Amino acid sequence: MPAMGASPLMPFQRIELDGVAAAVQEQFGSGISLERGSRGVVLAIHLKEPNVLADLSKALFWDVGCSFGGLIVEEHADRWRLCYLFLARGSGWVEVVLEVPATVQAVPSISAGVHAADWFEREAEDLFGLRFEGHPRLGDFILHDQIWPEGVAPHRKPQRKSVNVHQMQFRRRPNPDWRPLLVVQDPGSFAMPVGPVYEGGIGESLHFMLETVGEDVLRAVPRLFYKFRAVEKIAEGQGVSDVLLLAERFAATSSFAHSLAFSLAVERICSLEVPKRATNLRVLLAELERLRHHAGAITGICESTALAVAASQAAIIEEELLRASCKFAGHRYLFGLNTPGGLRRDFVSRDFETLIGAVDRAIEDLRELEDRLHFTSSFLDRLEDVGVVDPSKARDLNLVGPVGRASGRGHDLRRECPYGGYDSYTFETPREAEGDGYARLRVLFQEAYASAGLIHQSIERMEPGPVVALCESFIPGAALGWAEAPIGAALHWIRLDESGIVERYRAITPSFNNWLGFHAAVEDFAFQDFPIILATFGLSATECDR
Amino acid sequence: MIDAWIGGALALFFILCACGLVLSAATRGVYSLRAFVVFSAACSILMMFSSAVALASGHSFAIDLWRLNGWGRLSIRLDMLSAIFLFAAGLVYLPASLFVRNLVEVRFRGRYPTRRYGVLHFALMASVVLILVASDAPLFLISWECMSLLCYFLVNYEQSARMDVRAGYIMLVMSEAGFLAVVVAFLILGRGTPDWSFSSLAGMAEHLSGGAVWGVFLLGFLGFGVKAGLVPVNFWLPRCYTAAPAVFVPVLAGVTLNLGFYGILRLDAQLMSNHSLGTGLFALITGSITALVGILYATTENDLKKMLAHSSIENAGIIVAAVGASLVFHASGYAVAAAIALTAALYHMVNHSVYKTLLFQGVGEVEAATRTREMDRLGGLARLLPGLSVVFLVGCLSISAIPPFNGFVSEWLTLQSLLRSAVLLSSAVKILFALCGACLALTAALAVTCFVKVYAMSFLGIRRGDWRKVPGKAGRTQFPLAYLAVACLLLGILPTYVIPVLNRAVEPLAGASAAASLVPPFFTATPENQQLPPAFVNDFHNLGAQTGRHVLPGRGLVVMVRGSEKNPVVFAMSTSYSFVALAIFLFVTWFIATRSSRQRSVTRHELWAGGIPRLLPEMTYTATGFSNPVRVVFQAIFRPNIVEDSRETVAVHFRTAILRRRDETHLVDRLLLHPVGEAVGWLARLLAEMHHGRLNAYVTYTLAFLLIILVLFRLS
Amino acid sequence: MSFWFWHGLKKGVRSTHYPRKFESAAGVSPGRPVATEFDSATEAVLAAANCPVDAIVARGSAAEVKLERCIYCQHCHYGNPHLLEWNSDYEWTMAALGPGKYQPLPGAYHRSLHVMVVDAGDCGACLHEVKQLNNPLYNMHRLGIFLTATPRFADVLLVVGPVSENMRVPLLKTYEAMPTPKRILAVGACAINGGVFGRAFMSAGGAASVLPVDLLVPGDPPPPLAILHALLAVTGRKNPVAQMASLEGNS
């Protein structure tokens, strides 16, 4: 773990690929073979046998300092292919590949060393029936034990995706024996259920068991996946353009970032060169989305603290940005723009002018709002020192996006693993060390301003040209695409067959990462802080559930 | 004639007591139980009867028993103060007698030796009556000592393994200490008296010096305060109430607690009518603190019985605060205000006896049916014990002073009399009154929280523990509880009939009539009848204060605190009228709701719980959770010690258990008991060090001692 | 805190005048594809083939739009040779049972309509657009429409999302917990027929397959004003569009 000195904000440090290779070679030389990666991955570490996996991941995460990206499980006819993604800051994605015969039912768990992998393993266990040995808490994750029997593994190949659960012979009535896993042991403790139908007006469907003895939340682990629609399974067997629709629509508040990451993956497979103008436009649209998302998140924070006027002002800013998006791109949530190879439409300079006008107005209003909020002590009291995630915990739980950056992490894919032309842009990635609600709010504001700066830059360097490169043929194989979605790092990974049909699609979302760490912020804070902490995290359940 | 009635009733009482005692000792099994119930109920009815006759006629009954050489006569006298306490005792003893039968039949069949219980029960009953009617110090003190010992035996009665024997022991020690203090108080008071009757003691009191007045007052106050449960001498009370058998606790809370107030009133208010402002203030402050401490611990307590014990402390505090206010008014010469405060105290005392008996019996029922008293484990009792849940609700409403039940009237009167401090001259005293008033107001608010929690956590919601309902006959339990619930309601809606009765006892003590101020004669007052200013009467007539005048006897149905000429009405209320209004309102609402719309259809659905498939007991509020805000706010008083520990598998990330333990030491234990214990321990160690076992040392001690004595003798 | 109050006042009234006046600010609605006349039947067929969800039906030389299926992929809007005309209105609520079959809630609900929103697996957009109705720019409170947090007070169940399997029980429970009379609104393409998720192993394919839906609001997502139109239509203050095609005939 990097030592935190006087300033907890470590400067951006690049992790050299050779260093990574040397480190793992030295420690695990005989058990692994290294390979230069391709299609989005810079280094592939193939494991010859499963038993070095846990140590290797631990070494990569803690000693080398990589952050954890996610786990991709693939079922082939004769074998399982498990691919653990790690990000070597500044150099690119490193994958650790473990292949085991299809008959094997259990693989070692890495969660004890890399806690961030906890949920990924539970997900794979629920959906594929793979057992992760050494993981203490498997089951009852995506397939809730209240309604699902054991051992379904719906993502296995033989399972037909079109068969609705109701046609499977499942138990319809909720399981009467189900009991929540309660951890707090005190004679007066109880679990306050929140959700899944949100009690506070409008919110996404998710469910919490807030364990408490009154006043303070002692443990809060969300029960998610009420919205699980099995996007990855639905995508299987569909063409790229259909899957693009899915990628765009499973999490609308950051739809452009997801469709972008997906398109980048497809472009890597087809070796498509995206035209310069399209690259610029993508930056512009992605930052427009980020700006709008952050305005929405700020609205949520103001709402949660019951600061009605500020919430209304922020909501107006957000709605104006939605309208500006609609006016500019024809859709309020920027659907239907991305396509592998570029964008589906072009814009004229008048469009840019109106957009810039709207963005500048929004930034002006946001600055005014921020100034006022800085002087509203009742508001700050409810944010400061509330929901604190300290930097070491943020690293431990691999928090990404603005939440991670408010806890001192520098994790920003636009900078750490540049894509889509971001390396030619200049922008600030704000970081804060406090890790409390107020730090998260400040990061949101700063990022919104940075996004506006990026929009300006992209319009300034806009040069005429085509906006799309058409894809002639698909080369079968897999590729990784990524983007820094408003909430954090989004990874899309696909494997195509020769006719361009998706064999396996995997979306690793920032919300999934951050929900895992959310409990760290809530625990030991009072009940009434819960909605505020929830708002400052600004997470999306649909993005997590897929 | 009246003498004969009262004397006869009392004589019959003692005869029946003796018969009951003998019969329950001599018979076995069912017969023993039947004899017990019949005789005990008869005795309690006689208690009520004799006191009712005395109160109705306003005639005190007195008789000499026999002479003791050098100590004067042993005599008994049933005056108005005694009569009120006697009536309250009878009121409680009746359901308590019937309750024994229920509980024994439901729960203790076969393993509860009723014989011994019967003997102790009747002996206690007799000693209680003797205390109340004794009119001289020796008889009073002897009966008092008997009562203390009998209480100890009864508390330790249920000799099961889980019982805390120490609880009874602590109670005995405290009672004896209190008794000694009282004896010393009487000795100081009666120095040089020809006989020890109360009347001559009262004469002696007039010649006491200021210091002696304080001494007698404090000794008596704290000595009797032990029984009444006052801070700081009440630490025995919660322990002992919790340990006492369920059939006996109602008696403890409803009868013997009152004896403490009786003693305080007898000694500190009646015998020493020349007390100063300071003693009254002392009582007021002690009472307020007791009330607040009591309710704080009651609110955070999760054991039903212990919670009720703490709540008894709270009520004792309120009563004593009112007594203190009365003493202050009396000392400053405001006789009417003193009378009102004293009325409030007595009223609250009677009310507390009634509803606390009801609640303790209810808890006894709950424990019998579920074998647990833990609110964290209870829940959903309303569905299992519907009858009990209704009467228990009445008890909770009464004790949390919700109109139209009785607790409201007496707490209202208490707070009103504290508000009358405006008439006092000294601003320091005014400030003290205001602070105590605030204290009591906070107490009242917390009491509501406390009993909302009690009722909600035990009777509403869903069952949280793994207990099962013990089968038993529910019907039998209803009568005593329903009787008490009706008493709660009547005492609540008919204060104008209760206050004149209480006034009989108050008038001689305070030297003024409270009824004249509190219950104006609206039914009898006409412009011709010039008791009240006509304009004033007219105003109230316009408000309808005469409604019911031709149907009901009495002075009226409005209770008010009357002020000076300039400000004739300080405060007025009528629970009677508001009860009628409330009843009509509820009926009309019900009528409209059920009859008005034709196509009304009632659908019943599951509880809405955010859409989770099934609401489980572990997802509902616990009693601890409900009262935790109070715990957090008053952290400085509770000083909890929370130990948190966690277990995990593999890594900290995978916690499997967060173990929490919290202990707290009661405020009184922490500030008084433990330091005293430590001091005693230190002294003992010091003494032990002197005991070396060497002969020379002992010889030296003896010599030194002799020398000192000689020197002192020489000097004096 | 008074400066917030002052600041709020200073901004003035920003609310739309809809339904009294048509809101014409740019960007309030993405509009919708409308039936378009092509030169030839082939072109109409080609235009229909563009649509990934068969929302465009070729009828002779005209291409008609089944808006309830449209997922706003924009394929018929640009980037394509055979484009449909788009208009920019937002009043397109449909009655689920067909024209004239919807029974509005009685007049007592006109100024007091309580809406329970259940997210049955939506992508966040529809939910977000419903949330925007609380925004001062739309401010549905002025019309007497309120969001409620418990179904016990609710008159309207507004469902967004294709009804994921894990949300099926909570959704049904919410419906059962509501008092009668109640109306159900399916908002967004997903809630109407499952949208891009369709009827799949974890998706029930729309609210109608679980509950008796009354009104449909097409769109992916429908803009706030379209949802507002639907909420007004619940009580009969606006009429659901009888049928898409017939409306096209008028315009």
Ligand code: SF4
């Ligand atoms: S926008 Fe709608 S109608 Fe047009 S092609 Fe896409 S889904 Fe079909």
